[in-house]
Structures are given as structure tokens and as C-alpha cells.
Amino acid sequence: xxxxxxxxxxxxxxxxxxxxxxxxxxxxxxxxxxxxxxxxxxxxxxxxxxxxxxxxxxxxxxxxxxxxxxxxxxxxxxxxxxxxxxxxxxxxxxxxxxxxxxxxxxxxxxxxxxxxxxxxxxxxxxxxxxxxxxxxxxxxxxxxxxxxxxxxxxxxxxxxxxxxxxxxxxxxxxxxxxxxxxxxxxxxxxxxxxxxxxxxxxxxxxxxxxxxxxxxxxxxxxxxxxxxxxxxxxxxxxxxxxxxxxxxxxxxxxxxxxxxxxxxxxxxxxxxxxxxxxxxxxxxxxxxxxxxxxxxxxxxxxxxxxxxxxxxxxxxxxxxxxxxxxxxxxxxxxxxxxxxxxxxxxxxxxxxxxxxxxxxxxxxxxxxxxxxxxxxxxxxxxxxxxxxxxxxxxxxxxxxxxxxxxxx
Amino acid sequence: xxxxxxxxxxxxxxxxxxxxxxxxxxxxxxxxxxxxxxxxxxxxxxxxxxxxxxxxxxxxxxxxxxxxxxxxxxxxxxxxxxxxxxxxxxxxxxxxxxxxxxxxxxxxxxxxxxxxxxxxxxxxxxxxx
Numbered sequence: 001x002x003x004x005x006x007x008x009x010x011x012x013x014x015x016x017x018x019x020x021x022x023x024x025x026x027x028x029x030x031x032x033x034x035x036x037x038x039x040x041x042x043x044x045x046x047x048x049x050x051x052x053x054x055x056x057x058x059x060x061x062x063x064x065x066x067x068x069x070x071x072x073x074x075x076x077x078x079x080x081x082x083x084x085x086x087x088x089x090x091x092x093x094x095x096x097x098x099x100x101x102x103x104x105x106x107x108x109x110x111x112x113x114x115x116x117x118x119x120x121x122x123x124x125x126x127x128x129x130x131x132x133x134x135x136x137x138x139x140x141x142x143x144x145x146x147x148x149x150x151x152x153x154x155x156x157x158x159x160x161x162x163x164x165x166x167x168x169x170x171x172x173x174x175x176x177x178x179x180x181x182x183x184x185x186x187x188x189x190x191x192x193x194x195x196x197x198x199x200x201x202x203x204x205x206x207x208x209x210x211x212x213x214x215x216x217x218x219x220x221x222x223x224x225x226x227x228x229x230x231x232x233x234x235x236x237x238x239x240x241x242x243x244x245x246x247x248x249x250x251x252x253x254x255x256x257x258x259x260x261x262x263x264x265x266x267x268x269x270x271x272x273x274x275x276x277x278x279x280x281x282x283x284x285x286x287x288x289x290x291x292x293x294x295x296x297x298x299x300x301x302x303x304x305x306x307x308x309x310x311x312x313x314x315x316x317x318x319x320x321x322x323x324x325x326x327x328x329x330x331x332x333x334x335x336x337x338x339x340x341x342x343x344x345x346x347x348x349x350x351x352x353x354x355x356x357x358x359x360x361x362x363x364x365x366x367x368x369x370x371x372x373x374x375x376x377x378x379x380x381x382x383x384x385x386x387x388x389x390x391x392x393x394x395x396x397x398x399x400x401x402x403x404x405x406x407x408x
Numbered sequence: 409x410x411x412x413x414x415x416x417x418x419x420x421x422x423x424x425x426x427x428x429x430x431x432x433x434x435x436x437x438x439x440x441x442x443x444x445x446x447x448x449x450x451x452x453x454x455x456x457x458x459x460x461x462x463x464x465x466x467x468x469x470x471x472x473x474x475x476x477x478x479x480x481x482x483x484x485x486x487x488x489x490x491x492x493x494x495x496x497x498x499x500x501x502x503x504x505x506x507x508x509x510x511x512x513x514x515x516x517x518x519x520x521x522x523x524x525x526x527x528x529x530x531x532x533x534x535x536x537x
Contacts, residue, residue, distance in 0.1 A: 168496040
């Protein structure tokens with residue numbers, strides 16, 4: 001394994017451990033980067049240690065201790081003042097809560113700190129990719145089409161808030177866990193969706209989908225008893241399994257109905273389905289698990305016509321009961337059209353019109369597709385035009401243009 | 409322990425019914441007792457009057473200039489605040505939730521300065537050329 005590969009795999013874990021040890025995010029990042037610099041110099045000639053991650057942590061820790069020893073009294077005082085609450089360096093002389101002892105991996109603390117609800121979501125996303133993903137600030141900036149200086153500022157500001165407000169470095173207590181897990185799941189899902197929506201510029205962009213799956217895997221591994229963490233991983237695997245079939249050779253978008261299912265990744269599907277089955281057996285459903293289940297139903301269907309739409313409609317009903325949002329209602333209406341025909345689907349879609357969906361391009365695109373099936377070509381054309389005016393994504397625009405062009 | 413400010417703001421033109429005022433008053437007193445019992449309470453008070461009770465004092469040359477009204481022109485004014493002790497932000501946020509219920513309005517949570525003075529001086533300094 002190259003040093004770079006070790007870096008990608010181990011950075012988050014190493015930084016998380018060093019933050020606990022040093023009580024300071026910047027100092028931890030610096031120490032881990034120092035250690036990797038040493039690794040780049042030594043490993044090629046001396047060979048890679050058997051456990052590269054542990055070697056990095058030990059080296060980083062020693063470097064950090066050296067640095068602290070070298071520094072003056074003022075800087076020690078300064079280091080003390082910045083200790084994050086919950087970090088070992090400080091917790092050692094207190095009676096640390098028992099739950100801290102059972103934390104299996106420091107990355108879990110780091111995830112909850114990065115996705116703390118006191119930080120805004122763009123900051124949560126940036127910090128998560130920076131600290132857990134080990135991505136460089138310019139990479140993150142490019143991935144989100146944000147100027148580098150803006151992204152750097154966002155990360156600096158978030159780190160400063162963590163330090164200044166004494167935002168704790170620990171896994172929330174059981175009672176707070178359900179509420180605190182929500183932003184964590186949302187951040188990972190958002191990273192995935194950013195990548196998923198980015199077909200046009202995919203060559204220029206970092207593989208955010210792969211990054212999100214990596215994070216979802218870490219979370220699912222660290223929280224094996226949290227069904228929604230498992231559900232999120234399954235959902236991302238099942239969606240990602242279709243990525244090769246989603247984009248045609250010319251870069252255009254291919255809808256689920258027209259995808260070449262031979263291109264679907266069978267290994268990812270099998271893994272996702274196994275997780276969904278385990279979730280069903282556990283019997284504690286949640287929105288991510290249900291969305292995963294919906295995609296699991298699609299993934300076993302040999303074609304769009306042979307899809308078990310009754311099962312999908314039932315799952316959307318369950319999803320709507322848990323999260324009654326207009327977007328879920330829209331998806332439910334589309335499933336209804338497959339079970340009871342386009343007329344029933346269209347009237348269900350039209351009933352949703354007032355609910356703020358009017359500015360959502362998929363609302364109009366879904367209407368257009370149903371109108372088309374009903375032979376109401378003129379109305380379909382108008383609905384496609386409205387949909388097109390509501391999306392800036394060139395791939396989506398090209399798709400809508402192609403749909404309009406074939407209307408007659 | 410860190411000290412946190414829990415600040416509450418009120419719209420300049422906001423009117424509150426006597427029933428609600430009494431309700432808030434009772435809730436706030438009860439919360440104050442809870443904070444005292446928990447050792448979290450430091451200080452609390454409401455401001456007298458609205459934005460119009462404010463006066464800004466500025467040093468101007470060898471003299472002082474007084475301005476009638478608040479420092480920032482906004483439609484809201486600081487209506488009162490709590491100062492509490494908390495181990496960390498999560499603990500402060502839990503008190504803030506109770507304060508939001510008792511006060512029946514949003515609560516802004518801010519940590520008091522508790523760090524290194526040199527560091528704060530550096531943070532406020534313009535970027536080195």
C-alpha cells in the first residue's frame with residue numbers, strides 16, 4: 001500500500017485519536033501531517049510497518065509531545081486553554097463518564113463533533129470531509145463549487161467555534177443519540193447526493209459518492225446497533241450500484257426505467273440487500289431503512305415492468321407516515337401511477353400542487369411524464385418547459401430537452 | 409467550567425399580554441431555582457425598558473459624546489440575559505432549551521472569554537503583511 005493510500009484510509013482515525021490525546025483539532029492535524037511526512041521519507045527505504053495506522057498515531061503522538069516540550073511556558077498555557085472538553089488529556093484527572101470508556105473508536109466522537117447541531121450544515125459537511133475524510137481544503141472547495149478562500153474560512157470558523165464554545169468531543173448520551181444522529185446521517189447523505197447529481201462534471205470532481213460510502217461504512221461499523229446508520233449505508237450502496245447505468249456514453253442521464261440493468265453492480269446490490277434484510281428482521285424501521293428497502297425492491301426487478309410496485313407503494317406509505325414531506329408524497333404518487341395507472345398517478349400529483357412543490361423541477365417533470373402517458377402532449381410539453389426552467393443542472397436540462405423533442 | 413451568556417431579544421414593538429407576562433415570570437423564577445440547585449446559576453436579569461432606554465457613550469477627542477438609543481439600529485433589542493456555569497456547550501444548550509421554554513422566546517448562547525489573552529490579541533489583529 002502506498003503512503004497515499006494509507007493516508008486516505010487512516011487519516012480520520014489518526015486525527016480522531018490525536019484530538020483526544022491533544023485536546024486540540026489544529027494540533028492533532030499538524031501532528032498527523034508531520035507523521036505522514038516522516039512516513040514518506042522513511043517507508044520507501046525502511047519498508048512499511050506492519051500496522052501503518054498505529055505507526056502514524058505513535059509517531060504523531062511523539063512529535064506532538066516533543067513539540068509541547070520544546071515550547072515555552074506561554075505555549076503550554078496556551079495548549080491547556082484549548083483543550084477540548086472530553087479529551088483524555090483533560091478527562092484523565094476527572095471522573096470521566098463511564099460511557100467514554102466504552103467508545104470503540106475515536107472517529108465516532110469526531111463524527112458527532114463535526115456534525116454538532118450548533119454548527120451549520122455547510123460547516124458540518126466541510127469539517128467531516130476535512131477531518132474524517134482527510135481531504136484537502138481545495139479539493140472540498142472544488143467539489144462544492146465554492147471558492148477556496150470561502151471553504152478555508154468556513155473550516156477555520158467552524159474549528160474556532162468548536163474551541164471557543166467548548167463544543168464537547170464525545171459521543172452523545174443514549175437519550176440524545178436519536179436526535180444527534182440525524183445531522184450525522186444527513187451530512188453523509190448530502191455528500192452522496194452532491195456526488196450523485198454531478199454527472200456532467202464528474203471528471204473534474206472528487207468522487208463524493210465513494211467518499212460518502214466510506215463515511216457511511218465507518219458509521220455503520222461503529223454503530224452496529226443503530227438501524228438507521230445501517231439503513232443509510234444500504235441506501236447508498238443500492239443507489240451507487242446503479243451509477244454505471246445512470247449515465248450514457250454521451251454523458252446524458254438515463255432514467256431508472258431505461259437503464260441497462262446488466263450494468264448494475266451485483267456485489268454492491270448483494271451487500272445492500274443483506275443489510276436491508278437484517279434491518280427488516282430488527283423491526284425498528286426509519287426513513288433511511290425504508291428508502292433502502294425501496295431501492296432493494298428495484299434492485300431485484302429484471303425490468304421496470306416486472307418491478308413489485310405494490311411493495312414500493314406500501315413502503316412509500318410507510319415512509320410518508322414517518323416523514324410527511326411533499327417530496328415523499330410526490331414519489332408516492334409516481335409509484336401509485338405504476339400500480340393504478342397514469343390517471344390515478346396524475347390526480348395524486350396534482351393534489352400536491354399547493355404544497356410548495358411548484359418550484360421543484362421533479363414535480364413538473366413527473367407531471368409531464370404522466371401527461372405524456374395519457375396522450376396529453378400539449379400539457380406535457382408545457383410541464384417539461386416549466387421543469388426545465390427550474391433546474392440549472394445541465395444533465396437534467398439535456399434530459400428534459402430530449403423528452404420534449406420526442407413528444408410528437 | 410465555562411460561563412455562558414443566554415441572551416434574549418425582543419422586538420421593539422412587541423406587546424405581551426399580562427397573562428403571558430405572569431406565566432413567563434413564574435417559569436423564569438422556577439428555572440432560576442433549578443439552576444441554583446444545580447450550581448449552574450450565576451446571574452440573571454431583564455433590562456429596564458426597550459431600546460429607547462439605551463445611551464451610547466463615545467470618547468471623542470478629550471471629551472465624551474452621548475447618543476440617545478442603542479449602539480446598533482435593529483428592530484430587536486436585548487431584553488434580558490442569564491449567566492450560567494456549564495461544563496461544555498452541550499450542557500449550556502440544555503439550560504438554553506429550558507430557558508427558551510420559560511422565556512417563551514429564542515435564546516442566544518455565547519461563551520464568555522476563557523482562553524489565552526495572547527491568542528485573543530492575535531485573533532483580533534489584522535493579517536501580517
